[in-house]
Amino acid sequence: MSYIFESALSLAELAIIQSSGALPSPPGVYVSVVLKESRNEGQ
Structure with a gap:
C-alpha cells in the first residue's frame, strides 16, 4: 500500500x-510513502 x-x-x-x-x-500490510516531483510543464 502506498501513500x-x-x-x-x-x-x-x-x-x-x-x-x-x-x-x-x-x-x-507494508506501507510506503512516495514523493513525486512536480514538473513545471510548458516552461
Missing part, C-alpha cells in the same frame, strides 16, 4: 507522517 504525495513535504511533515502512525493502514 503518494504530489506536493512537496517539509522535513517536519515527512517525519510526522513516517513516525506518528497518522496515516491508517491495515494490520500486516
Whole structure:
C-alpha cells in the first residue's frame, strides 16, 4: 500500500507522517510513502 504525495513535504511533515502512525493502514500490510516531483510543464 502506498501513500503518494504530489506536493512537496517539509522535513517536519515527512517525519510526522513516517513516525506518528497518522496515516491508517491495515494490520500486516507494508506501507510506503512516495514523493513525486512536480514538473513545471510548458516552461
